[in-house]
Amino acid sequence: MTAMAERHTGTRTATEQQRAEQVGNVRQQAVRYVWAGVRIALGWTFLWAFLDKTFGLGHETESKAAWINGGSPTEGFLNFGAAGPFKDFYNGIAGSAWADWLFMLGLAGLGVALLLGIGMRVAAVAGGLLFVLMWTVVLPPESNIFMDDHLFNAAVLAGLALTAAGDTLGLGRTWARLAIVQRLPWLR
Structure with a gap:
């Protein structure tokens, strides 16, 4: 059967199959890098909020309202x-x-976990809960x-965990090999 006849009957040649697999691999790799970029951006968002509220870096929190200067990171938003x-x-x-402590520990923990790509399941659940509470x-x-953006970001966190976004440009694979993570896979 000729190549033309094979294409006409719906079967692929070995070369066509290889090209399709290469395209699929490139697409999968691109998806992994996109999710890794989203993870890092969202991680930086959490870590920046922690740093700004702790030290009053002047973006959203003035120095006099910083947590280290006696300010409350929850008072303004919640009041x-x-x-x-x-x-x-x-x-x-x-x-x-x-x-204040719970909120700030959450911001710091989520920021570090997302930036490093570790504990993605825990980060997705904790961050999703934080976003839903902020939505309420x-x-x-x-x-x-x-x-609104709180619910959207909660969904993004779920996507990050489901796609193992910590494995690309992160320490997710190394984290997964730790003995405690092996024993307690929900820490992955």
Whole structure:
């Protein structure tokens, strides 16, 4: 059978199959790098928020309001940003030490985990929870009755974990070989 006849009948030649596999491999590699870039960008977003709130770097947090200068990283957002059905709850915990510590540890931990590509499952769950809670602070969202960037970012975190985004440009594979991660795969 000639190559023309093989193409006509729907079968591929070995060369055509190799080309298709190469294209598939290039596409898969590109997808891995895109997800790694998204992971690093989101990790930097968390780490920057931690650094700015801790040291008052002047972007969102003035020096006098920095955590190290006695400011509260949760007070402003939870007191003045809260709206909707959970407003009283969030106003009540605004500025409390436990909320400040939990929030700041979350920002730092998520930032480091995402930047390094480690603990992606834990980071996806913890970060997703943080984003959903932040979404509930501002209910209903200003720009859309339902969807806003908090829910979108929670979904992105799920995508990062599901695609093993920490393995590309990160320490995900090394992390996965640790004995504790082998014993407790949810730490992957």
